[in-house]
Amino acid sequence: MNQIIIIGSGPAGFTAAIYAARAGLKPLMFASAIGIGGELMNTTDVENFPGFPEGIQGPDLMQKMQEQAERFGTEVVYDDVTELDVSGEVKRVTASDGTVHEAHAIIYATGSAYRKLGLEDEERLSGHGVSWCATCDGFFFREKTIAVVGGGDSAMEEATFLTRFADKVYVIHRRDELKASKIMQQRAFDNPKIEFIWNSGVSAIHGETEVTGLTLQSTVDGSERELAIEGLFIAIGNDPRTHLVHGKLDLTDEGTIAVDGRSSRTSVAGVFAAGDVIDPHYRQAITAAGSGTAAALDAEHYIAALEQKQNAVPATV
Template sequence: MREIIIIGSGPAGFTAAIYAARAGLKPLLLASSVEAGGELMNTTEVENFPGFPEGIQGPELMLKLQEQAEKFGTEVVLDDVTAVHLAGDVKSVETGYSGTFEARSVIFATGSAYRKLGLHDEERLSGRGVSWCATCDGFFFKTKTIAVVGGGDSAMEEATFLTRFAEKVYLVHRKDSLRASKIMQERAFANDKIEFVWNSEVVGIQGENAVEGLQLRNTVDGSTSQLPVQGLFVAIGNDPRVHLVHGQLDLTAEGTIAVEGRSSMTNLPGVFAAGDVIDPHYRQAVTAAASGTVAALDAEAFLAALDQAEAEASDLVTAS
């Protein structure tokens, strides 16, 4: 039986693994068979992760994190988790091909997935003008004309933030009114760089090697039009990857795993969570990594307390 199993291979998962491995816990990290490395594997230049003043490619950063985790003794298995059983002293994790693993503690670092438009060219031009994170990629669109898709607070926040860099920001929304909070709407309406494109949805992304324009369809009369832009930011929400824990772990109103205060402790002893799966707001690589640190330290303390309790119980039996 393992001391600790970490599910997820983004910054939170690998950072938790680094700390757990250095504590001598020999963690097992289960990474997806097809999405190992998390969302950063789809990111080109990362310039806001500390320690890389010249920037670093997303996949290269994840490779370095994995190498560091393995250096200290983490075992990484590329397999998909299909079910978990978290109640009781022994936690079990079932995988698609590698069988079932057991451990005294588990850290969930499964992240979240950005909602996508579902267009073919959305994937093809990812990192070439298509993005889901303004704070990650906005810097690369200085003096450009770009579009943001969405109508909620996230879309207003992304559009407003992007005006720091872009020459013009179109905000494309499929209705004629926004669902964003009043204050976020007022900020967007007051910004001279933002122009709203109402009753419209993106049905095509144009460009061979980079985004050159969008094809829009009017949701009222069905007519189509072209919108020349050099970037597209999709801000229609994201979904925490919590399907494995439904009915076992408490969730927040935002759908993330609920934890106690600033800790990583869930409602079940020995089960911890870190990264975007507990964070509905910041969703940055560095905050996820910090959260992974917290989870590893919490798990280490939990296991140490278990060992102490078991030792005391053994002493009582011997004394009697």
């Protein structure tokens, strides 16, 4: 029987593991069978995580987090979770090999996945001009010409933010009107650095080692045109990885796991959630790490109360 099982190996999961391990709870962490470290593994320079004034590569940051968690006793299992049973006081986690692990508490920190265009060179040029996070990477595009794909609030926010750095920002949208709120639309329309390209989708990304341009295809007549740019930001949404808890935990209207206020407590006692899977707004490594701290502390208090209850001596008559 484990005291805590952590599902997910991004900043939230590893920070939760560090705190839980230092509390002597010997957490068992399930990292992906394919890749450990979450979205930061696809990020090159991380310059906004405190403690690294010269910046750090995303994979290096995650390796340091893993080393720190393991130093205090976290056991990392390189396997995927296929099933959760959170109905009883004892929680059960089934791995892809069929092994069932039991725990008093679960910290669910599976993060979210950026929606992608599905283009051939999208992954290849990730971190080399293709990005899904303006606040993470905007600094690297000073005095450059870039493009943002999307038509919602996130796309308008990204485009407006990027004008702090870039000389020119194209907004590419498949329709002739935006889905964004009126105030976000107006801010973008009023910004002289932003130019809209309507009724168009990206059909190809160009560049050998860095993004150099796009092929745009008209959604009206199918015609194509080339657009020279030096960076592409994809802002078509993201999806929290909640597939394992559908019908088991309460979700918000945005599809994230619902928690009690600023805590990590979910709708099921003994199950805690942290990171992007509860955060539809910020989605930063540092906010995920802080969320993981809260989850570990909440889980620690829950386990302490559970042990106190189990060790209570029944009153004699």
